[in-house]
Amino acid sequence: MSRKRYGRMKTRGIKTQEPEIVEEESEIEVEEETETITEPELPEEKNSFESNDNNSSNNVLSSIKKWIDERTEIPEPEIETMNDNQVDHESWGVSHQEETNYEVQNEESNTIREIVEEKKMHSEKTIIAKGVQITGDIKLDGDLEFFGEITGDIESSGDITLASGAQMEGILKGRNLEIVSGYVTGNVSLNNDVTIENQSILTGDIHAENLVSSGKIVGNVYIDNKIILNDSSILEGNVRARELEVKAGAIIQGQIDIEK
Numbered sequence: 001m002s003r004k005r006y007g008r009m010k011t012r013g014i015k016t017q018e019p020e021i022v023e024e025e026s027e028i029e030v031e032e033e034t035e036t037i038t039e040p041e042l043p044e045e046k047n048s049f050e051s052n053d054n055n056s057s058n059n060v061l062s063s064i065k066k067w068i069d070e071r072t073e074i075p076e077p078e079i080e081t082m083n084d085n086q087v088d089h090e091s092w093g094v095s096h097q098e099e100t101n102y103e104v105q106n107e108e109s110n111t112i113r114e115i116v117e118e119k120k121m122h123s124e125k126t127i128i129a130k131g132v133q134i135t136g137d138i139k140l141d142g143d144l145e146f147f148g149e150i151t152g153d154i155e156s157s158g159d160i161t162l163a164s165g166a167q168m169e170g171i172l173k174g175r176n177l178e179i180v181s182g183y184v185t186g187n188v189s190l191n192n193d194v195t196i197e198n199q200s201i202l203t204g205d206i207h208a209e210n211l212v213s214s215g216k217i218v219g220n221v222y223i224d225n226k227i228i229l230n231d232s233s234i235l236e237g238n239v240r241a242r243e244l245e246v247k248a249g250a251i252i253q254g255q256i257d258i259e260k
Contacts, residue, residue, distance in 0.1 A: 124158075130165060137170070144174075153186075162200075177208075179215065187219075198232050205237075220254075 124142030128134065132148035143158040146166050153170040154160065160174040162182030172188040179200040188194065190208040200215035207222050214230040221227065223241040231249030240257040 130163075196233075211241075 126140055126142060126144045126146075128144075128146030128148045128150070130147035132146075133151075134148065135151045137153040137155075138144070138150065139155045141157050143160070144154065144156050145161040145163060146168075147163045149167045151169050154168065154172045154174070156174040158174065159176040159178070160172065161177075162168060162179045162184065164181040166182040167184075168182070169185045171186050172184065173190070175191045176193050176195075177188055177190050178195045178197070179202060180197045181199045183200070184202045185204060187204040188202065188206050188208075190206075192208065193210045193212070194206055194208045196202055196211075196213040196215040196217065198214045201218070202215070203218045205219045205222070206217065209224050210226050210228075211221060211223050212228045212230070213233040213235070215232070216234040216236075218236045220237040221235065221239050221241070223239075225241070226243040226245070227239065227241045228245045229235060229247060229250040229252070231247045233247075234251045234253075236253045238254040238257070239252065240259065242259050244256065244258060246252065
């Protein structure tokens with residue numbers, strides 16, 4: 001009699017490997033995603049009727065605009081062009097001319113001012129009549145002309161004139177001095193010129209710019225510029241000047257120093 005044997009199958013430790021369907025499907029899906037199909041762009045079909053209508057309307061608008069532009073056209077002003085050299089030259093000329101005009105105006109104003117001041121000084125003239133005797137110093141602005149006698153110093157900002165018969169003893173200062181048949185005893189100092197007429201006598205030193213003498217001088221003469229001694233002049237003293245002119249008949253008793 002046969003016996004049936006029953007036993008148990010041990011499945012422990014046996015692993016069944018299922019195919020990786022998911023991964024294959026994902027790979028397939030990736031491949032499908034990477035593959036792109038580009039469809040060609042088809043040109044849009046335009047309606048020929050619409051294009052013709054647009055062209056005709058554009059032509060009409062352009063014609064109207066041209067007609068309006070022709071009627072309302074404003075001519076542009078002509079602009080004269082100059083290069084840089086011309087501009088610089090002309091601008092320099094204008095500025096230089098303005099500067100020159102300004103300098104000329106200043107010179108003219110200064111000259112006018114000097115003339116006015118000189119006339120004002122001449123208009124303020126003091127006259128001392130013949131027979132008047134003054135003892136003391138005199139200081140004044142303007143010119144002085146006297147016929148009398150003065151014992152004292154005289155200082156004036158203008159011209160001083162000793163008329164015929166006038167006598168003065170003292171120091172004299174002024175702008176110009178003219179002695180007309182007068183007598184002066186004392187040193188004289190002038191800003192400009194000294195003129196001594198015939199029959200006039202000056203006893204003292206002279207300091208001036210120029211000297212013209214036809215009379216007699218007893219003293220030293222210091223002249224910054226020129227001395228002219230006429231034929232009737234007599235000079236007893238030393239002479240210093242840049243230029244000396246001695247006429248025939250003039251007499252000099254003293255040393256002469258001509259500076260260059």
